Amino acid sequence: MHRPIVATFVFTDLHMDNGHKTPPSKAPTLYSWRWDKSDLNYYHDCSRVSLGNVTVPSHLVSCVSHCCGQDHSHLINQYYGSIIDALQQAASAAVVRIPVSSLKPYWNEHLDQLKRDSMFWHSLWQSAGRPRSGTLYHIQRSCKAKFKSGIRDAYLNYESRYDDVLVDNILRKKPNEFWKAWSSKFRKNINQNIKFKDCVSDSEVANKFAEKFSSVFYNSATDSSAVSEFLQAYESYRTSSENVYDNVYDYAAMFSVEVIDNCVRGLSLGKACGPDSLSAEHLRYAHPSIMVHLKLLFYFIVTHRVVPDQFGYGIIVPLMKDKSADLNDIDNYRPITLIPILSKVFESVMLTLCEDLLQTSNLQFGFKKGVGCTNAIFAFKTTVGHFVNNGSCVYAAALDVSKAFNRVNHFKLFRTLVNSRIPLAFIDVLCHWSGKLCCVVR
Numbered sequence: 068m069h070r071p072i073v074a075t076f077v078f079t080d081l082h083m084d085n086g087h088k089t090p091p092s093k094a095p096t097l098y099s100w101r102w103d104k105s106d107l108n109y110y111h112d113c114s115r116v117s118l119g120n121v122t123v124p125s126h127l128v129s130c131v132s133h134c135c136g137q138d139h140s141h142l143i144n145q146y147y148g149s150i151i152d153a154l155q156q157a158a159s160a161a162v163v164r165i166p167v168s169s170l171k172p173y174w175n176e177h178l179d180q181l182k183r184d185s186m187f188w189h190s191l192w193q194s195a196g197r198p199r200s201g202t203l204y205h206i207q208r209s210c211k212a213k214f215k216s217g218i219r220d221a222y223l224n225y226e227s228r229y230d231d232v233l234v235d236n237i238l239r240k241k242p243n244e245f246w247k248a249w250s251s252k253f254r255k256n257i258n259q260n261i262k263f264k265d266c267v268s269d270s271e272v273a274n275k276f277a278e279k280f281s282s283v284f285y286n287s288a289t290d291s292s293a294v295s296e297f298l299q300a301y302e303s304y305r306t307s308s309e310n311v312y313d314n315v316y317d318y319a320a321m322f323s324v325e326v327i328d329n330c331v332r333g334l335s336l337g338k339a340c341g342p343d344s345l346s347a348e349h350l351r352y353a354h355p356s357i358m359v360h361l362k363l364l365f366y367f368i369v370t371h372r373v374v375p376d377q378f379g380y381g382i383i384v385p386l387m388k389d390k391s392a393d394l395n396d397i398d399n400y401r402p403i404t405l406i407p408i409l410s411k412v413f414e415s416v417m418l419t420l421c422e423d424l425l426q427t428s429n430l431q432f433g434f435k436k437g438v439g440c441t442n443a444i445f446a447f448k449t450t451v452g453h454f455v456n457n458g459s460c461v462y463a464a465a466l467d468v469s470k471a472f473n474r475v476n477h478f479k480l481f482r483t484l485v486n487s488r489i490p491l492a493f494i495d496v497l498c499h500w501s502g503k504l505c506c507v508v509r
């Protein structure tokens with residue numbers, strides 16, 4: 068006997084196990100701006116329109132130095148954000164952007180043409196029923212062969228493109244340029260198949276790097292004597308007659324459009340973008356009104372002694388130290404931090420303005436323009452040679468300061484700046500900035 072039954076089921080939090088594992092989350096695609104394939108005039112026009120729409124918080128212009136007006140730092144943040152938005156808008160409308168992974172470094176326009184021809188004749192040959200003889204067959208074959216040999220030639224050209232440069236740099240005795248070309252030629256693709264012990268997914272690898280790099284972090288505030296020495300020096304500078312810059316008009320004149328424009332021109336092109344997805348090209352090719360916005364932004368920063376929150380964000384990219392060593396050893400990587408482009412310009416402007424005050428010893432060769440390791444070695448060798456030739460013995464001691472740059476105590480650094488008598492507002496800005504720093508690993 069059959070009886071009809073009606074039943075109602077209520078499922079909450081239903082889990083279906085269909086035997087498939089959830090696909091691993093895809094890594095976010097990285098894009099690269101192709102300025103060489105874009106219409107720069109069009110970008111210039113787009114940026115003129117988008118930058119024209121940026122609202123300037125004009126009442127901040129009349130703020131006095133050290134203004135703590137309510138919400139003013141919020142307005143600076145907003146202003147910064149709208150400048151960045153304007154540049155990004157103009158770029159996405161006018162600049163070609165392609166995934167980094169799709170780039171074949173040796174590809175050129177000639178190959179584009181050969182590829183188009185080959186595809187055209189191939190589809191014609193296909194629609195004709197793939198004949199094994201006749202004119203169509205021969206044209207299809209020859210186009211395909213031309214395309215293939217074109218790729219081979221381009222690849223070989225690409226591989227040998229550094230040969231002349233290498234020879235040339237040896238002849239002209241340019242060791243730095245030589246090694247640059249050398250490492251470009253023999254650079255391995257290091258992004259693949261890196262597996263650390265106990266790490267399964269990419270995010271675990273990234274966390275491992277984050278753990279490693281943050282272990283280097285040194286909290287400057289733990290050295291209380293450095294803090295109090297800094298505060299003392301700061302206070303005596305603030306109240307002294309040497310504190311001559313603490314005047315709004317000085318700063319307004321200092322941050323001139325000319326200085327900012329020079330600093331923007333000094334940025335290297337073709338570098339990776341920071342967390343704002345902007346590079347030096349975005350500023351270089353933008354409408355000149357960007358300089359006026361930067362002047363105002365920097366002026367607001369200095370009179371209020373705060374930097375936009377975004378200035379503190381960085382993306383750490385682990386770079387391999389030695390390509391022939393173990394790729395799966397975390398100690399074989401050093402961190403490079405990508406920072407927002409406007410913070411780079413601001414830094415460079417401050418450095419330009421303080422250049423005369425920041426003198427270093429003639430015997431310092433690191434972190435200085437135009438000198439480096441070779442100069443240090445030369446100075447060392449000539450000194451040793453001089454004494455040895457005059458019949459003396461020479462004893463040398465070397466000190467290897469590991470991670471010296473990362474472990475600098477900020478308060479000692481700031482005290483050095485106070486002693487150099489750089490404008491007080493700059494020191495305040497740097498103090499505020501260093502409290503905002505945070506990074507993620509890519």
Ligand SMILES: [Zn+2]
Nearest residue numbers: 130134136139
């Ligand atoms: Zn204010």
